[in-house]
Structure formats: structure tokens, C-alpha cells
Amino acid sequence: MKSENIKSFETKGWLKLDNAAKLFPAIMSDSLTSVFRITATLPNPVNYKALREAVEITSKRFPYFSVSLGSGLFWYFLEFNNQMPRIQAEDVIPCTAFAAKRKNEPLYRVLIKNRRISVEFIHILTDGGGAIEYLKSLLYTYLTLTGNQISYHGDIILPGTPLSEEEIEDGYNRFFRRLPPPVKLVKAWHLPFKLNSMPGMNVLRAEVPSQDILDMSRRYNVSVTEYFTAEYMFALHEIFVSWRGNSRKKIRKVLRIEVPVNMRKKYPSRTMRNFSLFVLPEIDLRLGTYTFEEILQSVHHQLQISADVKQISRFLSSNVSHEKQFIVRILPLFIKKMAIAAIYRGLASKRWTGIMTNLGVVTLPAEMEEMVDSFDIIPPPPNSKVKLSCGFVSYKDKMRVTFCNITGSNEVERRVLTHLTQAGIHVKVLNND
Amino acid sequence: MIICNNCGVELDDGILTCPLCGKSPENGSISGEIPLTSPSQVIHLHKKETRKHLWELSGILTFSGIAVCTIVELIINRKLQWSLVSDVSLLSIWLVITLVMYFRKRIISATAGIMVTVLAALFVIDQVAGGRNWFVQVALPVTTAVFVASGIIMALYKASYFRGLNLIAAAFFVLAGFCIITEMILDNFSDGTVNLRWSLITGVSILPIALLLLFYHYRLKKGNRLDSFFHI
Numbered sequence: 174m175k176s177e178n179i180k181s182f183e184t185k186g187w188l189k190l191d192n193a194a195k196l197f198p199a200i201m202s203d204s205l206t207s208v209f210r211i212t213a214t215l216p217n218p219v220n221y222k223a224l225r226e227a228v229e230i231t232s233k234r235f236p237y238f239s240v241s242l243g244s245g246l247f248w249y250f251l252e253f254n255n256q257m258p259r260i261q262a263e264d265v266i267p268c269t270a271f272a273a274k275r276k277n278e279p280l281y282r283v284l285i286k287n288r289r290i291s292v293e294f295i296h297i298l299t300d301g302g303g304a305i306e307y308l309k310s311l312l313y314t315y316l317t318l319t320g321n322q323i324s325y326h327g328d329i330i331l332p333g334t335p336l337s338e339e340e341i342e343d344g345y346n347r348f349f350r351r352l353p354p355p356v357k358l359v360k361a362w363h364l365p366f367k368l369n370s371m372p373g374m375n376v377l378r379a380e381v382p383s384q385d386i387l388d389m390s391r392r393y394n395v396s397v398t399e400y401f402t403a404e405y406m407f408a409l410h411e412i413f414v415s416w417r418g419n420s421r422k423k424i425r426k427v428l429r430i431e432v433p434v435n436m437r438k439k440y441p442s443r444t445m446r447n448f449s450l451f452v453l454p455e456i457d458l459r460l461g462t463y464t465f466e467e468i469l470q471s472v473h474h475q476l477q478i479s480a481d482v483k484q485i486s487r488f489l490s491s492n493v494s495h496e497k498q499f500i501v502r503i504l505p506l507f508i509k510k511m512a513i514a515a516i517y518r519g520l521a522s523k524r525w526t527g528i529m530t531n532l533g534v535v536t537l538p539a540e541m542e543e544m545v546d547s548f549d550i551i552p553p554p555p556n557s558k559v560k561l562s563c564g565f566v567s568y569k570d571k572m573r574v575t576f577c578n579i580t581g582s583n584e585v586e587r588r589v590l591t592h593l594t595q596a597g598i599h600v601k602v603l604n605n606d
Numbered sequence: 607m608i609i610c611n612n613c614g615v616e617l618d619d620g621i622l623t624c625p626l627c628g629k630s631p632e633n634g635s636i637s638g639e640i641p642l643t644s645p646s647q648v649i650h651l652h653k654k655e656t657r658k659h660l661w662e663l664s665g666i667l668t669f670s671g672i673a674v675c676t677i678v679e680l681i682i683n684r685k686l687q688w689s690l691v692s693d694v695s696l697l698s699i700w701l702v703i704t705l706v707m708y709f710r711k712r713i714i715s716a717t718a719g720i721m722v723t724v725l726a727a728l729f730v731i732d733q734v735a736g737g738r739n740w741f742v743q744v745a746l747p748v749t750t751a752v753f754v755a756s757g758i759i760m761a762l763y764k765a766s767y768f769r770g771l772n773l774i775a776a777a778f779f780v781l782a783g784f785c786i787i788t789e790m791i792l793d794n795f796s797d798g799t800v801n802l803r804w805s806l807i808t809g810v811s812i813l814p815i816a817l818l819l820l821f822y823h824y825r826l827k828k829g830n831r832l833d834s835f836f837h838i
């Protein structure tokens with residue numbers, strides 16, 4: 174028997190936004206686009222005709238992405254529009270905003286240039302975990318259409334397979350239980366650099382051998398995410414210590430990094446919609462300065478504790494219980510939207526110093542690995558407080574890091590990458606063309 | 607197989623225009639209308655559509671307002687008198703909105719158009735209201751003064767490289783001058799003599815504020831640009 178969700182989607186043609194997605198329509202703008210990109214690079218130039226056909230076939234398998242944003246009296250919702258995404262050329266600056274409030278406008282797009290196929294999703298629709306599944310399925314179809322034989326498809330969602338109930342569910346609501354709220358956090362310190370004028374996002378990509386990073390992490394007995402978070406934290410720490418500018422900026426002395434956690438790995442869900450939360454490792458500089466090893470140990474233990482399913486469920490509980498409050502539910506949309514934007518600007522965006530997205534290890538069936546050279550992730554553009562976002566993804570023997578920076582300074586990138594090379598890890602900065 | 611020089615994408619034989627960039631894959635010339643080839647073009651299109659929708663909405667509101675006023679007066683008085691004033695005002699407001707929307711990037715044409723519209727509306731209202739013939743003596747010179755003052759401020763804004771609080775100080779000086787000229791025009795119209803009173807008080811009150819802004823800008827905080835200061 175089909176679930177309520179699938180039935181309501183098929184008959185009514187609309188879906189409720191999931192808990193995380195409810196934030197984005199209220200805060201998104203031309204600069205804070207809430208759009209992220211995942212790119213696959215192939216060995217040969219992309220064939221337009223085959224890709225178009227592949228997109229047509231694949232988007233039929235993912236009907237819950239063929240939606241546009243509608244606004245109701247109380248909430249935004251997703252309306253089925255039966256459209257395939259636009260296939261476009263890459264813009265100079267990645268993660269361009271969507272005209273999400275335009276009638277029947279798709280909320281994701283496929284971009285091509287040279288050997289690259291990219292998908293850009295607005296966060297309303299899904300997170301990195303959902304987008305990568307779509308891209309893998311698209312690559313499978315594209316590669317078979319261009320004459321490749323793939324005998325084993327692994328966990329890739331194939332076109333024509335039946336829609337599962339779990340793909341469409343709102344994981345947050347499914348696993349919601351009332352729990353005590355998480356501890357309140359003080360505001361974090363922010364990078365003191367001047368913002369570029371619009372549109373001013375610089376993207377820096379670098380490649381490091383996975384094995385080097387893995388060896389290094391093993392040496393310290395930590396995970397790759399923990400190691401990278403510590404590198405990022407250490408760079409921020411060094412900038413804080415050496416900064417001699419306006420003393421007012423130094424009043425806040427907590428450095429905190431938002432590290433998204435894929436909740437599909439914590440709960441048994443295969444949802445294709447948003448299902449991630451985050452942990453917030455921090456170091457308190459009122460207690461003094463730190464060495465890299467100290468930061469690494471601290472980040473390691475904090476991530477171990479806070480990424481525990483019981484601890485992280487407190488965030489889930491707190492987020493979902495806000496949306497379930499009677500007073501919140503009866504507020505008209507325009508008031509809700511203003512309130513969400515005000516809370517985000519005033520509180521949420523000031524809670525952390527940096528953001529680090531980890532898409533994890535992307536795996537493809539062995540035959541397909543020969544046909545796809547690399548994967549990249551470009552995280553959503555940072556807000557004007559955080560100023561820099563960072564993302565990384567591992568595929569085959571390479572790990573690729575991307576920094577999105579909206580300031581005129583590349584201090585963080587320089588410090589992170591230099592510290593990696595000093596540790597004996599080979600870093601290659603990549604060309605954006 | 608052809609590779610588009612611009613996008614680096616492989617196109618099947620027989621494709622004359624790259625569907626991604628709208629250019630000929632061989633010589634790069636644009637043929638025909640370019641489709642929405644990049645994400646930012648969709649955003650531009652959406653903004654254009656939104657402006658058009660707003661303009662249509664303002665048209666509906668204006669013309670229904672005109673219809674309501676006219677019909678109400680026709681039913682009550684069986685002739686048109688006060689409704690002509692409101693009709694002309696509404697129509698001129700709508701024309702100003704139209705000019706702002708369609709000449710956004712041509713500021714001089716837009717300003718000239720707005721000035722003509724305002725003057726025409728005031729002239730018609732003077733004729734309809736009948737009697738004192740204030741258009742030539744008051745409306746024309748005061749409106750001209752308003753546009754000259756705005757023109758000076760806009761020119762200063764355009765000409766200055768560093769747009770800080772000094773521009774606001776300059777705007778205050780222009781405002782003081784405008785007040786004095788307005789009082790002269792009004793005095794001359796009411797009794798034929800010029801006796802400056804309130805405009806001088808306004809001017810003297812504005813002066814210290816402007817001086818403070820200049821002091822703040824040139825002595826203390828040079829570096830505060832208007833856009834960052836007001837968070838625009």
C-alpha cells in the first residue's frame with residue numbers, strides 16, 4: 174500500500190516542504206542563493222544530444238524534483254510541474270540564484286561545459302545526499318546512451334524503477350521525538366575581511382591524494398572529516414591570533430564551525446529530500462591559544478560526542494517542534510517569512526565562524542569509475558557574516574576541496590593549503606576553466 | 607562530430623546553433639534569438655517579468671480609481687469638477703511610475719519626462735480648479751527648483767568617486783538653498799514683496815548638521831561609504 178505522502182503527491186500534485194527547506198525561501202536572495210553544485214568530469218567532451226535525452230529520462234524517475242515553489246496562506250509548498258530541468262551553459266560565477274518564485278520554474282538545473290556535467294540544486298529541494306543520487310543516475314543513463322556497456326549498476330537508482338515511499342518522506346518529521354532542546358550557544362567570532370562588491374564570489378579548488386589525507390588522519394587516530402575540520406579551525410585560529418585590526422571584532426572569542434551531518438547514516442531513511450543536520454565543534458579563545466594537535470584532539474572528541482545520534486536528535490527535535498507550535502502554524506506566510514529572516518540574520522548566521530560541507534566518499538560501480546574522472550562539490554555561497562564556505566568530496570584516489578569566498582582575502586585558503594603541504598601532503602590547486 | 611568553440615560541448619552533425627550559447631559552433635556568430643542559455647539570464651527575465659506585473663497592477667489600480675471618482679461625481683453632481691483633479695493626479699502618478707520603470711537606465715530622459723508630466727498635471731489642475739492662476743507664478747518656478755535641486759544632487763552623486771556622508775551634507779546645503787528660493791517665490795505670489803523668515807531658520811538649523819556630517823566624513827571616518835553605512 175502506498176504511503177500518504179506518495180498518494181498526496183500523485184493525486185494532489187503538491188508536497189509540503191521538509192523541515193530544513195522551510196528556512197530557505199525566507200532567506201534566499203541574489204547573493205545568498207542557497208544553491209549548491211555537484212560536478213562530474215568525464216574523459217571526453219559532453220555530447221549535448223545524449224545528455225538532453227539522459228536528463229529527460231532521469232528526471233522522469235525523480236518526479237519529486239520536477240516541482241516549483243508555490244506560496245500558500247501559511248507555508249510555501251512544492252507544486253508538481255512535470256517539467257524537466259533547464260540544460261544550460263555554466264555561468265562565470267557558480268551557484269547562481271534560481272528565480273524560484275517564478276511560475277513553473279524548475280528548482281534544479283543541469284549545466285554543461287567542456288567535459289563537465291554539473292547539477293545545481295536549490296536547498297529547498299534536497300541536500301548533497303539527494304543531489305548526488307540524481308547525478309549518479311543521470312551519469313548512468315548518459316553513459317549508456319553514449320554507447321557504454323555497464324553490466325552492474327550497484328546502488329544507482331535506475332530509470333524506470335518504481336518510486337519508493339521512503340524517497341519522498343520528510344525524514345525530520347518521521348524521526349521526530351520530543352527531547353530537551355540543545356544548549357544555547359554564544360555568538361562566534363567572524364572573519365574580519367572586507368566583502369567584495371556583488372557579484373564577488375571567488376572559487377578556489379584544490380586536489381589532494383586521498384591516501385595522504387587518510388594516512389595523516391590514521392596517524393592521529395581521527396577521521397578525515399575531523400582532520401579537515403581541525404585544519405580549517407587552525408587556519409581561523411591563526412587569523413584570529415594575528416589579527417591586529419578593530420578590537421571590537423575581538424570581543425567574541427569563540428571559533429565555531431558548522432559541519433553538516435548526513436542523517437541518512439544516522440537513521441534508516443533513503444529520503445531524497447533534505448535530511449541533514451549539523452554539529453558545531455568549537456574552541457574557546459578566552460582559555461588561551463592552541464596548537465594544531467590540541468585543536469585536532471578537541472575537534473575529534475567534540476565530533477565524536479555531538480555526532481552521536483542521541484545528541485544530534487536534540488537539534489532535530491528542536492527544529493521540528495518550532496514548526497509544530499500552534500502559534501507558528503497560524504501565522505500568515507508573510508509574517509512567518511519576515512520572522513524567519515530576522516531570526517536567521519540576527520541569531521543563526523552569527524552562531525558560527527565557518528561552514529564545512531563534506532559530501533563524503535562518492536562511489537560508482539567499477540565499470541563506471543573508468544568513465545568518470547572526478548567529482549567536485551561547490552557549497553552554497555556563504556552569508557555576509559561567515560564570508561567563506563568550504564566543501565570537500567573524495568572519489569577514487571583523489572579528494573577535492575572547494576572554497577567559496579566572498580571577501581578580497583584568501584588568507585583562510587592559503588593557511589589551510591600551506592599547512593597541508595607542510596604536513597607533507599601534496600596539494601594541487603586546480604584551474605577553474 | 608562538432609565541438610562548440612565556446613562551450614566545449616560535443617554537438618551532433620547538422621546542429622547549426624549551439625543550444626547552450628546560441629552561437630554557431632564554428633565561427634561563434636550569433637544566429638537567431640538566444641534562448642535562456644545561462645542561469646543568470648533566467649534571473650534577469652524574472653526581474654523583467656516582475657516589473658511588468660507591477661506596472662500592470664499599478665495600471666489596474668489607477669484606471670479603476672479614475673473610473674470610481676468620475677462615476678461617483680457624475681452620480682452625485684451630474685457634472686465633472688473635483689473628480690477631474692483626482693483623475694489628473696492619479697493619471698500623472700501612473701505616468702511617473704511608467705517612466706521610472708521603462709527609463710530606469712536613462713536617468714536624464716526619465717527625469718525630463720517626470721518633470722513634463724508633473725508640470726502638465728499641475729497646469730491642468732490649475733485650469734480645472736479655476737480662479738487664482740497660480741501655475742505660472744508658483745507651480746512652474748517651484749517645480750523647476752525641485753528638479754534643479756535634485757539634478758544638482760544627482761550630478762554630485764555621479765561625479766563623486768567616494769560616495770560618503772559628504773554627499774548627504776551637500777544635499778542638506780542644496781535643500782537649504784531650495785527652501786530660500788521657495789519662500790521667495792511664495793512671498794512674491796502672496797503680496798509681491800520678499801521677506802525671508804522660515805527658510806532662513808531652516809537653513810541655519812540645517813547648517814550645523816551638514817557641518818557635523820562633513821567633520822565626521824573628512825576628519826574621523828573617511829572610509830564609510832553610503833552603501834556600506836546604510837547597508838544597501
